[in-house]
C-alpha cells in the first residue's frame with residue numbers, strides 16, 4: 001500500500017473513534033478553519049467556517065485531514081476568501097515555542113544535512129554537498145526527549161513572564177503540545193484580542209529581549225519583576241553555581257575565577273540592590289559581557305515571533321493529528337504539563353498493535369519508553385505509534 | 401456644573417475633545433446640536449473654527465509647546481472645536497486632516513504635561529478608558545498604566561525608551577513619568593480626533609458657511625503648493641502601493657515612522673524619479689527632522705554619497721517582516737516589491753488615460 005493511503009486509513013480509523021473528543025474553539029462560528037488533505041499536492045484548503053462543534057466534527061470525520069488548523073482570529077465572515085471581506089474582529093494572543101529555536105547539545109547528534117543528489121549525509125550544517133558539490137542539501141531535523149524537554153522548560157519560563165510581568169494568570173492560558181516539535185500557548189482575553197500586529201511585536205520583543213538596552217533598565221534587584229528583576233534572578237542563580245558547573249555551561253576559566261572571587265559581593269548587590277552598573281564594574285567589562293550573555297539567554301524565551309505577530313494565523317486544532325508524526329495535538333493544564341512527555345503521552349495509536357514496515361534510513365527514536373532504530377534498509381516489526389512516526393516522517397513504507 | 405468632574409470650563413477650552421467637553425457642547429446647543437451654530441449669532445464660532453484649522457497648518461510642530469493662545473470667550477473656544485472637525489470632513493484632504501489632529505493633540509498634550517496630575521488622570525480615564533494610577537513607595541511620583549493602554553500608543557513611537565522591553569513592567573502595569581503619560585495621551589488624542597474626522601456622519605453646511613469653507617480650501621490649496629506633493633511632476637501618488645502610501649501619509653501627517661520605513665519610502669521615491677530636493681522637503685516640512693541630516697540620508701540612499709550604491713526599497717516579504725505591509729490588494733498579489741506595483745499600475749493608469757481621450 002502506498003504510504004499516503006496507509007496513513008490516511010489509520011487517521012480515518014482514529015477520527016472515526018475519537019472525533020467526539022475534538023472540542024470546537026471558543027466562538028467557533030467566527031473562526032476560519034484550514035485543512036491539509038491527503039494528496040500529493042498538499043495545498044491547504046482554507047476559509048472553511050463551521051456553525052458549531054458537531055458540524056466541525058462531522059467534516060473532520062469524513063474529510064480525514066492530514067493536518068487541521070483554526071484561526072487565532074475572529075472574523076465576521078470567516079469563510080470569505082479575501083481578507084478585506086472577512087472582517088477581522090480580533091485575535092487570541094498566541095505563542096509558539098519550538099525546538100528549532102532552542103540550542104540543545106542533542107541536535108549535534110540527531111540533526112543532519114542530506115544531499116538530495118547523491119544521498120550523502122552530513123552531521124554539521126552545510127549549504128553545499130561536500131561529496132558531489134550539489135547545492136540541493138536538505139536540513140533534516142529530528143526530535144528527542146532532550147529537545148522536547150528543553151521546549152517545555154521554555155514554556156514554563158514564558159508562563160512565568162506572562163503572569164508576573166503581564167499579569168496574565170496561568171489559569172486563563174491554554175497550553176497545547178503541537179504534535180511535533182513544541183508547544184503553543186494561547187491567551188484568550190477580551191482585553192487583548194484587539195491588539196494590532198505592532199503591539200504584539202512589542203510583546204514578543206519583550207519576551208525574547210529584542211532591543212533591550214541595559215542602561216534603560218532599573219538597577220538589578222531580585223525582588224523586582226520585569227527584566228531588571230529577571231536578569232538579577234538569573235545572575236543570582238548563576239553566581240551560586242559551583243566552578244565546575246560554570247565551566248560546563250561554557251564560561252571561560254578566567255570568567256569562572258572572577259565570579260567565584262566576587263561571588264558574595266555580587267549576591268549582596270543583587271539582593272540589597274546596588275547602583276546601576278555596579279555588578280558590571282565589579283566584574284570588569286569583558287567578564288561582565290560574557291556573564292550577561294548567559295543570564296540574558298536564560299532570562300529570555302525564544303518564541304517564534306512571527307506566529308505571535310501574525311493576526312491571521314492558523315494554528316493546529318487540539319486533539320487532531322499531526323500529519324508529519326502521527327502524534328496527537330494535546331491540550332494541557334499546567335499540572336499536566338509538568339508530567340507530560342510527548343513521546344509517551346501524545347501517542348494516538350495503540351502500542352500493542354504491531355506492524356511491519358520497510359525502513360530506508362532512519363535515526364533512532366524513543367517512543368513509549370523504548371528506543372527504536374537506527375535502521376537502514378530493513379524490514380522491521382514495530383508498534384503502531386513508532387511505525388506511524390517513521391511512515392509519516394517519510395522514513396518508512398508499510399511492508400507487504 | 402460638573403460636580404462629577406475635576407475639569408473646569410477653562411479646562412474644556414484646553415481639552416475640547418473630552419467627554420466633558422462634548423456634554424458641555426450638547427447642553428449649550430440643545431436639541432438642534434451643531435446646526436444651532438449656523439445661526440448668525442454664532443458667527444465668531446465659525447470664524448474661530450476656521451482660525452483653528454489655519455493655525456494647525458501654519459504653526460511649526462516645534463513651536464506648539466510654547467504656543468500661547470488668548471481666550472476671549474470660552475464658549476467660542478469650546479464650540480469651535482467640533483465645528484472645525486466638521487469643516488475638516490468637508491475639506492476632505494488626508495494631509496490637512498492628519499495635520500489638524502496632530503496639532504490639536506500636541507497642544508493638549510503639552511498642556512497636560514504642565515497640569516496637576518489628577519487632571520491628567522481624569523482625562524485619560526474618563527475620555528479614553530485608561531487604567532492608570534499613581535504609584536506609592538519606591539516609585540513614588542510615577543504613574544502606572546495598563547500595558548494594553550501603553551502599547552496602543554507607545555508602539556507607534558520609535559525611540560528605544562518606548563520599547564516595552566526597556567520598561568519596568570509589573571503584573572500588567574507599565575511605569576511611566578507624568579511627562580511620558582502626557583506624550584502617550586497625545587497619541588490617543590490624535591487618533592481620537594482623526595477618527596472623529598473619518599466618521600461618515602455628514603452635516604449639511606448652510607451656504608454661507610460652505611462659502612467660508614471654500615475660501616478655507618483655497619487657502620489650504622495655496623499652502624499645499626509649497627509642499628512637495630504638487631511638485632511631483634511625473635510621480636503620481638495614486639499609483640503608490642498601499643504600504644508606501646501609508647508610510648507617505650504618515651510622514652506628511654507628522655507621525656513617527658520607523659527608520660526602515662523612512663528608508664524604504666526614500667528609496668522608493670528615488671527609484672520612481674522624484675528629485676532629491678523634493679524628498680528632503682517632504683521630510684522637513686512635515687516633521688522636525690534636521691534638514692542637513694535628512695539631506696545626507698536621502699543622498700546616501702540615492703547613492704550620491706557614501707558607498708555609492710543606489711538603494712532599492714524593501715521587497716514585499718521584508719516589508720511584511722518589518723510590519724510595514726498593510727495588507728495586500730489585488731495588484732500586490734501579482735508583484736514581489738513595491739516598485740513593481742507602481743510600475744504596473746502607473747503604466748496601466750497612463751494607458752487608461754490615453755484611451756479615454
Ligand SMILES: [Zn+2]
Pocket residue numbers: 115116117118119120129130131132133134
Ligand atoms: Zn551530493
Ligand SMILES: [Zn+2]
Pocket residue numbers: 104106107110142143144145146147148
Ligand atoms: Zn534532541
